[in-house]
Every structure is written in structure tokens, then in C-alpha cells.
Amino acid sequence: MHQIEFRILVINPGSTSTKIGIFDNERPVFEKTIRHDTEAIHSFDSVIDQYTFRKETILEALDYEGINISKLSCVVGRGGLLRPIEGGTYSVNEPMLKDLKNGYAGEHASNLGGILAFEIAEGLNIPSFIVDPVVVDEMDEIARISGVPEMERKSIFHALNQKAVARRVAKQLNKSYEALRLIVVHMGGGITVGVHKDGRVVDVNNGLHGEGPFSPERAGTVPIGDLVSLCFSGEFYAEEVMKKLVGQGGLVAYLGTNDARTVEERIENGDKKAELIYDAMAYQVAKEIGSASTVLYGQVDVIILTGGLAFGKEFVKKITDRVEWISDCIIQPGENELQALAEGGLRVLREEETAKVYPGGKTIARVSLD
Ligand SMILES: Nc1ncnc2c1ncn2[C@@H]1O[C@H](COP(=O)(O)OP(=O)(O)OP(=O)(O)O)[C@@H](O)[C@H]1O
Numbered sequence: 001m002h003q004i005e006f007r008i009l010v011i012n013p014g015s016t017s018t019k020i021g022i023f024d025n026e027r028p029v030f031e032k033t034i035r036h037d038t039e040a041i042h043s044f045d046s047v048i049d050q051y052t053f054r055k056e057t058i059l060e061a062l063d064y065e066g067i068n069i070s071k072l073s074c075v076v077g078r079g080g081l082l083r084p085i086e087g088g089t090y091s092v093n094e095p096m097l098k099d100l101k102n103g104y105a106g107e108h109a110s111n112l113g114g115i116l117a118f119e120i121a122e123g124l125n126i127p128s129f130i131v132d133p134v135v136v137d138e139m140d141e142i143a144r145i146s147g148v149p150e151m152e153r154k155s156i157f158h159a160l161n162q163k164a165v166a167r168r169v170a171k172q173l174n175k176s177y178e179a180l181r182l183i184v185v186h187m188g189g190g191i192t193v194g195v196h197k198d199g200r201v202v203d204v205n206n207g208l209h210g211e212g213p214f215s216p217e218r219a220g221t222v223p224i225g226d227l228v229s230l231c232f233s234g235e236f237y238a239e240e241v242m243k244k245l246v247g248q249g250g251l252v253a254y255l256g257t258n259d260a261r262t263v264e265e266r267i268e269n270g271d272k273k274a275e276l277i278y279d280a281m282a283y284q285v286a287k288e289i290g291s292a293s294t295v296l297y298g299q300v301d302v303i304i305l306t307g308g309l310a311f312g313k314e315f316v317k318k319i320t321d322r323v324e325w326i327s328d329c330i331i332q333p334g335e336n337e338l339q340a341l342a343e344g345g346l347r348v349l350r351e352e353e354t355a356k357v358y359p360g361g362k363t364i365a366r367v368s369l370d
């Protein structure tokens with residue numbers, strides 16, 4: 001029988017759900033997606049204000065399943081909009097908690113991951129970690145230049161799933177991740193296209209703050225002259241413009257839904273507008289892949305398509321038809337973030353890796369959430 005060394009709780013807060021899992025070593029023994037009522041989530045002024053609500057929901061779900069949390073070895077959360085850091089597993093420390101709480105680089109549901117992990121772990125006197133947060137920054141210097149000296153290009157992307165899927169595909173190909181040149185395309189509520197070279201993501205579109213293809217909820221790159229005019233039209237507050245770009249852009253703006261399955265149904269029923277917009281999203285993803293391939297001088301081992309949209313066979317075909325000349329495409333629908341979080345924590349518990357220290361300090365101290 002497989003020996004259980006460690007039991008790990010993993011927490012992945014998303015904009016509309018909190019995904020949790022219990023892993024005995026690498027093996028998932030319980031996974032649950034707790035969907036939050038839109039009204040309940042929108043009743044909070046900020047992401048951080050959802051902390052108590054989400055924590056109680058998690059503890060209730062575990063209690064309902066009869067899971068005794070006193071047996072846990074550690075808690076791992078998805079990391080949020082922190083300072084730029086390299087990939088890996090980080091211990092939750094005081095500077096990290098402060099940055100997550102203050103939204104150092106902005107608001108994102110994943111900001112709650114480290115805080116929830118720390119708060120639950122602290123009560124049990126066990127360690128808490130985050131793994132490959134959305135700010136993982138391994139970009140080449142050349143990729144940081146934007147064209148306006150005051151504005152540097154930033155690395156904000158689906159680092160956790162991109163890295164996990166890239167490693168999984170490398171294993172399937174019997175190669176080391178570090179030896180491959182990959183383009184990994186995560187297509188979820190946001191879409192990010194990462195160039196993976198020598199085990200680093202050397203370039204990627206900033207999926208959150210307006211770069212790359214439009215997506216179910218993000219505007220992506222928009223015509224900048226028109227954006228400036230919109231900002232100074234006097235018609236919108238800054239927050240309203242930001243919402244148009246993040247949250248209410250892309251499919252939501254054009255078609256009133258962030259659900260690609262609904263769009264596919266509408267297309268089947270003859271909705272020409274839905275067809276044009278869906279085609280345009282695939283077209284923009286393909287263009288971004290083409291652009292990413294130039295970073296690798298066209299020497300791409302594999303293009304990987306992943307995330308929820310990769311379940312859509314027609315959508316995937318619209319993309320692969322345009323990019324198959326670059327390299328083979330491997331489709332890995334969905335995401336494996338809970339597993340990736342558990343494995344990141346496990347590598348540290350097994351002492352295969354040392355937990356990295358988030359810049360600014362080593363101490364783990366309590367930070368008031370009031
Ligand atoms: N079987 C399917 N066919 C087509 N589209 C699908 C399918 N399943 C999910 N999707 C679409 O995938 C998108 C959501 O993907 P995913 O669940 O990866 O996003 P998320 O986790 O909410 O956000 P993100 O990945 O950006 O953090 C939605 O538009 C959803 O409709």
C-alpha cells in the first residue's frame with residue numbers, strides 16, 4: 001500500500017469560485033469547486049473584504065466532508081499580484097501578507113490564496129506556501145521594453161498552470177522541461193501566451209492589464225489612441241474604464257456572456273455576430289502564437305493549448321489551422337492547478353527543494369486583517 005507521508009490542503013481562489021483540494025502526497029482524495037453566488041461576491045467592496053466569507057466557506061466544506069484538518073501537514077494557496085519573483089514554492093511571510101492585503105500590484109482573487117493558507121495553517125502550527133503566483137517574472141530584458149520609457153512591460157500570467165502543463169508534456173515526451181522550447185497558451189477567463197525557453201518564461205503577454213488577444217473577460221490589446229480619448233472623454237471614472245478592459249471586456253462586452261459554451265450554442269443556432277466574435281478571438285490567439293514563435297526564431301518544439309477554452313474542439317481547430325505550420329500542437333484542456341499547488345508544497349516538505357523567501361523578510365508574523 002502507498003504510504004501517506006503528508007496530507008496537504010490546497011486553496012485556489014478564482015473570481016467566481018474557490019477551488020479546494022486535499023492531497024495525500026500527490027494523490028487527490030478530495031476536490032471541490034465552491035461556486036460563489038455573483039451577488040454574494042459583488043456585495044464586497046474589494047477582493048480582500050471577501051476573506052472571512054471565503055475562509056468560512058472552505059472550513060464548512062471540509063467539515064461537511066468530515067475532513068479533520070488537524071491532520072494536515074501544510075496549506076498551499078495560489079499566489080496573487082505580488083512583487084515580480086521567479087517561479088517556485090515560497091513560504092508565506094509577513095511582507096508577502098502585507099503586499100497581498102494591500103494589493104501591491106492590483107486586485108486579483110488569487111491575492112486571497114496566500115492569506116487564506118497562512119491563516120488556516122497558523123491555527124494548526126504548520127507551514128503555509130504559495131506556488132508560481134501570477135507575477136512569476138522570468139522575462140528577458142529585451143521583452144521588458146514597451147516603447148514608452150515610463151511604462152515597462154510586466155509579466156502577469158497563468159504561471160501555475162502554464163508551468164505545470166509544460167512539465168507534464170515534457171514528461172510525456174520523455175524530455176526535460178528545461179530542454180524544450182515551448183509556446184504555452186492558457187485560455188480561460190483571461191488568455192496568456194508564454195514563451196518557455198530553458199525552463200524560463202522569457203516573454204508573455206500581460207493577460208490582466210491589457211496585452212494580447214481578447215478573451216472571455218479581458219479586452220487584451222486595444223487601439224491606444226482611442227483608449228486615451230475614452231479615458232479623457234469625461235464620461236467614465238478610471239475604475240469604469242478598467243472594468244471595460246478587465247472583467248467586462250472581450251466576449252462579455254460583445255456578447256454579454258463569459259461562457260464559451262453559450263457562444264457555441266448561439267453559433268449553432270445561426271447567430272452571425274457570435275460567430276464573428278468567436279472567430280476573432282481565435283484569430284487573435286493565433287496571431288499572438290505567431291508573434292511568440294519569433295521569440296524562439298521559429299524553433300518551437302511544441303505549442304500547448306490549455307485552459308477551459310481548450311475543451312472547445314471547434315475553437316481549438318480555428319487556432320491550430322493557423323499555427324500548425326509552426327510546430328505540433330498538443331491540447332491539454334482544463335487546468336491542473338490544485339495538483340500543481342500540492343506538488344509544489346510536497347517538494348518542500350520532502351526537502352527536494354527549499355522554500356524560497358519572498359523579498360523583504362524571513363519572519364512569519366501575524367498581520368491583522370481588520
Ligand atoms: N467544454 C467546454 N467547451 C468550450 N468552452 C468551455 C468548456 N468548458 C469550459 N469552457 C470555457 O472556458 C472558459 C473558462 O475557462 P477556465 O475555467 O480555465 O477559466 P477560469 O479558471 O475562470 O479563469 P482563468 O483560467 O483565466 O484563471 C469559459 O469561457 C468556459 O465557458
Ligand SMILES: CCCC(=O)O
Binds near residue numbers: 190
Ligand atoms: C492570471 C493573470 C491573467 C488574468 O487573470 O487574465
